[in-house]
Amino acid sequence: MLGFSKSKNVVLKGIVAIAFIYFFGLMLKITSDYIPVSSNVSFLMIKQTEVASRPEYLSIFYLHVYSSIFALMAGFIAVFFDKNLKYLHRFSGRIYVFTTLLFSALSGVYIGIFANGGLLSKVSFVLLGILWFYTTYRSYKEIRKRNILQHKFWMWRSYALALSAITLRMWKVILVYLFHPNPMDVYQIIAWLGWVPNLLLVEYIIKKQKR
Amino acid sequence: MKNLNLIFASLILTFVVISCKKEEKSSEQIKTDSLTSKKEVEQEFHKEWYGIYTGDFNSKPTPTEYGNEILEYKKISVKINRITKDSVYGYSVVNGNQRSFRGIMNENTVGFVLDEPGSDKSDGRFQLKLKEDSLIGDWIAFNKSSVKSPEKTLKLTRKEFAYNPNFMLSKDTSGESDYENPVDWNGGKVKKNSFVNDEGKTETYENTFYRSASDNVFKINASKQKLTERDLKNLRKLDLQIIRNTVFARHGYSFKKETYRQFFENADWYVPVSNNVDSELSPLEKENVALLARLEKYAEDHYDTFGR
Numbered sequence: 001m002l003g004f005s006k007s008k009n010v011v012l013k014g015i016v017a018i019a020f021i022y023f024f025g026l027m028l029k030i031t032s033d034y035i036p037v038s039s040n041v042s043f044l045m046i047k048q049t050e051v052a053s054r055p056e057y058l059s060i061f062y063l064h065v066y067s068s069i070f071a072l073m074a075g076f077i078a079v080f081f082d083k084n085l086k087y088l089h090r091f092s093g094r095i096y097v098f099t100t101l102l103f104s105a106l107s108g109v110y111i112g113i114f115a116n117g118g119l120l121s122k123v124s125f126v127l128l129g130i131l132w133f134y135t136t137y138r139s140y141k142e143i144r145k146r147n148i149l150q151h152k153f154w155m156w157r158s159y160a161l162a163l164s165a166i167t168l169r170m171w172k173v174i175l176v177y178l179f180h181p182n183p184m185d186v187y188q189i190i191a192w193l194g195w196v197p198n199l200l201l202v203e204y205i206i207k208k209q210k211r
Numbered sequence: 212m213k214n215l216n217l218i219f220a221s222l223i224l225t226f227v228v229i230s231c232k233k234e235e236k237s238s239e240q241i242k243t244d245s246l247t248s249k250k251e252v253e254q255e256f257h258k259e260w261y262g263i264y265t266g267d268f269n270s271k272p273t274p275t276e277y278g279n280e281i282l283e284y285k286k287i288s289v290k291i292n293r294i295t296k297d298s299v300y301g302y303s304v305v306n307g308n309q310r311s312f313r314g315i316m317n318e319n320t321v322g323f324v325l326d327e328p329g330s331d332k333s334d335g336r337f338q339l340k341l342k343e344d345s346l347i348g349d350w351i352a353f354n355k356s357s358v359k360s361p362e363k364t365l366k367l368t369r370k371e372f373a374y375n376p377n378f379m380l381s382k383d384t385s386g387e388s389d390y391e392n393p394v395d396w397n398g399g400k401v402k403k404n405s406f407v408n409d410e411g412k413t414e415t416y417e418n419t420f421y422r423s424a425s426d427n428v429f430k431i432n433a434s435k436q437k438l439t440e441r442d443l444k445n446l447r448k449l450d451l452q453i454i455r456n457t458v459f460a461r462h463g464y465s466f467k468k469e470t471y472r473q474f475f476e477n478a479d480w481y482v483p484v485s486n487n488v489d490s491e492l493s494p495l496e497k498e499n500v501a502l503l504a505r506l507e508k509y510a511e512d513h514y515d516t517f518g519r
Contacts, residue, residue, distance in 0.1 A: 026517050043519050045509040049440045116444060169517045176515045182425075183514060184445035 013080070020076055023166045031069045037062060050114050057114065060107045067103035068165065071096055075159045082152065093155075097140045100162070105133035117184045121191035128195050132161040153206050160198040168194025256294050257316075264289045264346040265482055266367035268305060270360030271349070283360045286476055288465065288483050289337070289346060289367060299323055303337070307467030309486040310334060323348075332357040337365070344369040372482040374491070376434035378461050380453065380478060393424040395449055397470045428453040433499040434461055443503065448510035455503035458496050462488035 033042040039051055039058055050057045077092035112125030139154035171193045175186050268287035272279035285305055293300040294316060302311040314325035314337070321341045327334035332354060339348035346367040355361035382391040399419040408414050427450050431442065434457075443451060453474055456466070460475040465483035475481040492500065513519065 030518050040505075042513070045505050046440055046444055048505075169519070172519075173515065173517055180447075182445045182447060183510065187519075 017080065020080075023170075024073065024076070026169075027069060027072060027165065031065060034062065034065050046116065047114075054114075057111075060110050063103055064107035064111055067099045067107070068162075071099045071104045072162060072165060074099065075162050079155060079159050093143075096159075097136055100136045100158070101133060101140075105129050105136065108132065115191070117187035117191060120188045124191035124195075128161060128164060131195075131199075132158060135161060153209075156202050156206065157199065160202040161195050164195035164198055167198055253295050256296065258294075260294065260341060261291050263370050263372050263482060263484055264291070264367035265370050266346075266365065268350070268363055268365055271362040271364055283363075285363075286472075286483070287365060287367070289339075289365075290484060299325060301325070303327070304465040304483055304486060306469075306472065307465045307486045308333070309465065312337065327353075329353055335361075339365060339367075370482045372463050372484050374462055375480070376432070376461065376493075378457075378478075378480045379432060380428055380457060380474065382429060383477075390423060392426065393428060393449075393453060393474045395422045395424075395470055395473070397473060398422065422447070422449045424449050424453050428457070433458050433503060434493070434496050437495060438499045438502055440502070440506070443506050446506070446510075448507055448514065451503050451507045451510060455500055455507070458492065458500055459488055462491045464488045 030042075038044070040048060044051060044058075044061070047057075047061075074092040074095035078089055078096050081089045081092075106129070109126055109129030112122060112129050115122045115125045135154050135158035139151050139158055142148075142151035142154055168190045171190045172186060175181060175189060179186075181189075265286065265288040268285040269281050270283040272281050274280075288304045289301065290303070291299065291301040297315065299314045299316050300311075302309055304310075308331075310327045310331065312325040312327050314323055316323050323337065323339045323341070325337040325339065327336070333352065335350050335352040335358075337348060337350050339346050346365065346369070348365050350363045350365060352358045352361040380393065384391060388394075399421045402418050402420060403415050404418060405413050405415040425447070427446055431438070431454050433454050443454075446454075452471070456464075456471045456474070459466070460471075460478070460481050463482055463484035465486050466472045466475070467486075
C-alpha cells in the first residue's frame with residue numbers, strides 16, 4: 001500500500017490500521033445517535049427547517065448516515081488489503097462501490113444543497129459529493145478494463161474523499177480548541193478543509209508512484 | 212267538589228313550594244350580605260404602599276482580620292399585596308426562592324414586622340421601615356444555624372413592574388467594567404499552560420477563561436420577532452442563553468442560577484417579581500424559547516466535540 005520499503009510498510013500499516021479503528025469507532029458512536037430513527041436528534045436538532053419544509057429530507061439524510069458507515073468500513077478494507085486476501089479485497093470493494101454510487105454519494109449531494117454555513121459550504125459539499133461519485137465510478141470502470149494501476153489511483157482519490165468524514169470532524173475539534181470560532185464560521189472552513197488537503201496529499205502520492 | 216278540593220290542595224302545595232324557594236333565596240341573600248359585610252370589616256388600608264420594593268439583601272458586616280466584611284451580596288424583591296387593620300400580606304423573592312409572608316404594621320412608625328411561614332430552613336423575620344419610596348431594615352433567620360448568613364440588611368426602593376417586549380440588555384458603557392458585553396464570570400474554565408524558565412525548568416501556570424457574549428444579545432429580541440434556525444445557527448451557546456433568558460427577565464422572572472442573574476441584575480428595567488412566569492409568555496415567546504433551548508442543547512453537546 002502506498003509504496004514504501006517493506007519493513008517500514010508493515011509498521012506504517014499497523015499505525016494506519018489502529019488509527020482507522022479508533023476513528024471508525026468514533027464514527028460508529030455518531031451513527032448510533034441516529035438509532036432509532038428520530039426526526040430531531042443530534043445534527044437534526046439544527047435542521048428542523050429542512051425536516052419540516054422538505055418531506056424527502058429526512059429519508060435521504062438517513063440513507064446517507066446509514067449507508068456511509070458501511071462505505072467507510074468497506075472502503076478501508078479494500079484499500080488496506082489491496083494485494084493480499086484477494087477475495088476480501090473484491091468482496092469489500094464491491095460493497096464500497098455499490099453503496100457509494102447508489103446511496104452515499106448522491107444522498108451526500110442532496111443534503112449538501114441544504115448544508116449549514118451558506119453558499120460557501122454548500123458549494124463545497126455538493127462538489128465533494130460529485131467528485132466522490134465520479135472518482136468511485138472511474139475506479140470501477142478501470143478495474144472492469146483490468147487496468148489495475150489506474151483502478152488503484154482512482155480508488156485512492158475516491159477513498160481520500162470518503163475519509164473527509166473523519167478529517168472534517170478532526171479539523172473541527174482542532175479549530176474550535178484553538179480559536180473558539182462561531183459554529184457556522186468554523187463550518188464554512190471545515191467544509192473545504194475536510195477534503196481538499198486529502199485530495200492534494202493523494203495526488204502527491206500518486207505522482208511519486210508514477211515516477 | 213272532589214276535583215275542586217284537589218285543585219285547592221295542589222294550589223296550596225305549589226304555594227308552599229314557592230314560598231320555600233323564596234325562603235331559601237332570602238337566606239342566601241343574608242349569607243352573601245354577611246359575607247360582604249365581613250369583607251367590609253376587613254378593610255384595606257394604605258393601598259398607596261402596595262407594590263414592589265427591590266434592592267440589596269446583604270449579610271451584616273462581620274469583623275474579620277481585614278476589618279468588617281460583607282460575606283454575601285444578594286438582591287431581593289419584597290411585594291406588599293394587602294394591608295388590613297391587623298395584618299400585612301405579601302411575598303419576597305431572592306434568587307428564585309419565593310416565600311410568602313404575613314405580619315403586622317405599626318402605623319405610628321410606619322414599621323413592618325413580617326414573618327415567613329417557617330416551613331423552609333431559610334425562613335425568617337423581616338423588620339422594615341417605610342420612608343417615602345424606600346423600605347429599609349433587616350432580616351433574621353428563625354433558625355440561625357441553618358443558613359450561611361443569619362442576619363441581613365435590606366435597602367430597597369420602590370419599583371413599578373410592567374412587562375415590555377422592547378426591553379433589551381445594553382452595552383455597559385459606564386466604564387465600571389472593562390467589558391462592554393456580558394461576560395459569564397460565574398463559569399470560568401481553567402487552562403494550564405507551561406513554559407521553560409531561565410534556569411531551564413518547566414513551570415506551569417493557570418489561566419482562567421470566561422465566556423463573553425457577542426453583540427447579537429443586544430440585537431436579537433425573542434419577544435418581538437419570530438426567530439428561525441437560520442437566525443440563530445451561528446451563535447455561541449452563551450448568546451443563545453442570554454437571548455432566551457432576556458424573555459424571562461422581561462416578565463420579571465427571578466433567576467435561580469447565578470449565571471443568568473449576573474446579566475440582568477444591573478439592567479434598570481429588570482424587576483424580579485416571581486419565580487414562575489411560564490404562563491405569562493406570549494405564544495411567540497414560547498415558540499422562540501423552545502427553538503433557543505433546542506439550539507442551546509445542540510451547542511452544548513456538539514460545539515467542541517468530534518462531530519458536526
